[in-house]
Amino acid sequence: MTKKKSLLKEKTITMKELDSSFKFEVAKEPGGKNIKRCFSCGTCTVTCPVFSVNDKYNPRKIIRMILLGLREEVLKSDFIWLCSGCYSCYELCPRDVKITNLMIAVRNIAVREGNIPMPMKSIVDILQKFGRLLEVSEFENIVRLKKGIPELNPTIPEVKKVLKKTDIEKVIRNSDKDD
Amino acid sequence: MIKQKYALFLGCTVSVKGINYELSTRRVAEKLGLKFVDIPEFACCGFPLNSIHHNSALVMAARNLALAESNGLDIIVLCSACGGYLTEVQKLFADKKNKDEMKYINEKLKELGYNFNGGVKVKHFARVLYEDIGLDKLKKFIIKPLKGIKIAPHYGCHYIKPSKIFDGFDDPILPQSLDKLVELTGATSIQYKDKLQCCGGGILAVDEETSVKMTRQKLENIKEKNADAMTLICPFCSIMYDEFQSTIESTFESVYNIPILYYPQLLGLAMGLDPKKDLAVKQNQVKVKPLLEKIDKLYGVKEYVKTS
Structure with missing residues (x-):
């Protein structure tokens, strides 16, 4: 993914560039329902442990961008992938925007639009292969037997079926096309 | 039940x-x-x-x-x-x-x-230990209280949050379950700055630099309190604090040497289980030995030193 300068600092936004339907699109996505409740108090940002070390991730600003309709800027950004999923903002948001779930909703839309970071894409490949995010090798099972705990299946082939039936391949293929 | x-x-x-x-x-x-x-x-x-x-x-x-x-x-x-x-x-x-x-x-x-x-x-x-078995029953299994040992509990995020799915078994802002589980081993559960801080593991794959900066903050806060060890209950938090501790030390030119124990390892020590055979302390990346030696001293023995 390309690195971009923070766009709000750099340029004037004109109404023409805005997609006013974006907030409705996000609201329809599972997890995005409460987006329009946000009144920009900033509780999310001040409580965010990611923001405290990297201000590229600013949940208050991201929500504002969605409400304004900066669709492409949000969906093509790196910053939507920086939420660590800690639920600090989720617990404290006075408007119950459920920001952790909201970020997941936005990411789902971004993936369908062909924007998926490489490490996320490899999650799918690895799960298809092993059924787990990490490979259980022969070595692990030798150690397990030595410690007297049950061996693990090195692969769980059914996961591939789950992914196929839920159309993840179509979603990922779409992102290949745009690479 | x-x-x-x-x-x-x-x-x-x-x-x-x-x-x-x-x-x-x-x-x-x-x-x-x-x-x-x-x-x-x-x-x-x-x-x-x-x-x-x-x-x-x-x-x-x-x-x-x-x-x-x-x-x-x-x-x-x-x-x-x-x-x-x-x-x-x-x-x-x-x-x-x-x-x-x-x-x-x-x-x-x-x-x-x-x-x-x-x-x-x-x-x-950890919730089963706290809620279903209960502190009173657990106390009966403690045969080697870890008196004077200072432990920093790390709750992590998904154990208690989002709180609405966890039936209110603990408070998401001021949680106590892990502190109480630590205290029942006889150890002291220490309080430190930003105790509920996330480990950063959730974004390790997409932005390692940001991720380890988050991890480092907590190591700093715990070091300040002279904890003998940190205890946690999530394997991803352990990757960050245990596996990445030496990387963080060299990246930021700092020294922590904070042993990171899974809570069942800590409880196991107080229950008199064998550190190596039962608790696999050798698998912990940061050496647990100094902590085991301190426990040995409490009991005037040298059994842990031998095994670690």
């Missing part, structure tokens, strides 16, 4: 990187009279897929839940992220609020030959 038998859900990380967590949990559970059933078809919980394709994640989780349900068992998790996500999907069925999602999941499960009715409880092992 205490159930005697649970399905043990390991998930991805514990299976490969957390043998010390798994072994100590199993040994502690044996002592307490809990029985674990291993279901070989259990796979990834689904959580890592949630950011990519919501529908795949839901069905992955529901399939695991259905496997437990068909065995008539509730689930014990060791990974807090697995616990959070499996609980979220279980609640979806229990609350019956989102009919569309339930319908979709059931359709897909049926095609795969499964059926899920929502009748499975998911609980973190």
